[in-house]
Amino acid sequence: MGEKIVDNNQIVIVGAGLSGLTLAERFATVANKKVLIIEKRDRIGGNCYDFFDKHGVLVSKYGPHIFHTQEKRVYEYVKKFADWEKYEHQVSSFVKGKLVPIPVNIETINLLFGTKINNGEEMRRWLDERRVKGIKIPMNSEEVVLGKLGKKIYELMFRDYTKKQWGISPKELESEVLARIPIRYSFERGYSSNKYQIRPRGGFTKMMEKMIENPNIELRLNTDYYSFADNIPSGSKLFFTGPIDEFISYKSGKLYKLPYRSVKFVFKSFHKKYFQKVGVINYPSIKTKMSRSTEYKYLTGQKHDWTTISREYFSGKGEPLYPLKSFESKKKYEEIAKIVGNLKGIYFLGRLGKYKYINMDQAILEALNLFDELYYGDKKR
Numbered sequence: 001m002g003e004k005i006v007d008n009n010q011i012v013i014v015g016a017g018l019s020g021l022t023l024a025e026r027f028a029t030v031a032n033k034k035v036l037i038i039e040k041r042d043r044i045g046g047n048c049y050d051f052f053d054k055h056g057v058l059v060s061k062y063g064p065h066i067f068h069t070q071e072k073r074v075y076e077y078v079k080k081f082a083d084w085e086k087y088e089h090q091v092s093s094f095v096k097g098k099l100v101p102i103p104v105n106i107e108t109i110n111l112l113f114g115t116k117i118n119n120g121e122e123m124r125r126w127l128d129e130r131r132v133k134g135i136k137i138p139m140n141s142e143e144v145v146l147g148k149l150g151k152k153i154y155e156l157m158f159r160d161y162t163k164k165q166w167g168i169s170p171k172e173l174e175s176e177v178l179a180r181i182p183i184r185y186s187f188e189r190g191y192s193s194n195k196y197q198i199r200p201r202g203g204f205t206k207m208m209e210k211m212i213e214n215p216n217i218e219l220r221l222n223t224d225y226y227s228f229a230d231n232i233p234s235g236s237k238l239f240f241t242g243p244i245d246e247f248i249s250y251k252s253g254k255l256y257k258l259p260y261r262s263v264k265f266v267f268k269s270f271h272k273k274y275f276q277k278v279g280v281i282n283y284p285s286i287k288t289k290m291s292r293s294t295e296y297k298y299l300t301g302q303k304h305d306w307t308t309i310s311r312e313y314f315s316g317k318g319e320p321l322y323p324l325k326s327f328e329s330k331k332k333y334e335e336i337a338k339i340v341g342n343l344k345g346i347y348f349l350g351r352l353g354k355y356k357y358i359n360m361d362q363a364i365l366e367a368l369n370l371f372d373e374l375y376y377g378d379k380k381r
């Protein structure tokens, strides 16, 4: 159990992304505490930031963000800040000149291999003949897919897509990365099978603005933590959601560097209702440089005469969007984690603060749990 925050301490949160804003909202609303949020960018929302482009189309600056959760608690929490509607996200993968469903389902197999599989049992039998045998506990991301889907599907849909996204082979990635993608022994088409699959009308930025509508919260945009740190009153509790390696380097005076993946997004607008057949198309071939193409109107439900897409090109340079979960980075992170363990009065959270490949709902849940631990302590809620 974490220590309890004493009443006079100010709460300082570095980073106005989903993790930081959730925590700010809880401290300001529930604990009635003064919260200062410091954000380097000129806007809130972190990498979930969305906005209306010059044609009035709602787009996401950092690629598709889909909200889905199994956690009732997270659902009940987000409900307060937006008007939500149901949304089942669908993704297709462009393989052998065809658009096929991903996650792999019965239709994917039928389209790619000319089979006439009708039900889950037949699919299981078909896959059983093709799965690589002897992989009880997959030791890396390659084994995850080989053990579930076999070599052919691995090569067609996962191996090169993963190389483009992460810059390394699935063999070098922890199993958790490719374990994110399930298999469907049915014709089910949705990307997620979570209980709550919803989208906020008007977008995520609007929701996040609502979260911090509270006089207890002060937001300082365009403020770099490292230049501002001397102004933070001593005794403040610090919650840091930026890249943890940067912070530890700053604190320790020794350089620590973790690998991240960044994305170059190329946006294009068209004066037509729709451009592509589904919201997201993945391009798993190494011959196509882009990894994915997203048409936002499918994701947001917006009706408009114009439509905007973004094409994604992964890179090791640029703003960190994804922590690279390889065996090599694991060792580097463990070194950092040892130092973190000895720091007092500072908490790390979010994708960059924890160096974890988490989804939006997990970021929210983690912040809610941290708040509960600090505020309620052992007290009954």
Ligand code: UDP
Pocket: 093, 102, 157, 158, 159, 161, 162, 165, 177, 178, 180, 181, 282, 283, 284
């Ligand atoms: N992936 C793949 N082929 C695909 C989609 C995903 O090989 O068509 C791999 C890729 O390595 C990716 C991982 O599966 O990092 C998880 O995919 P997810 O859709 O969750 O990635 P995100 O939306 O977070 O980029």
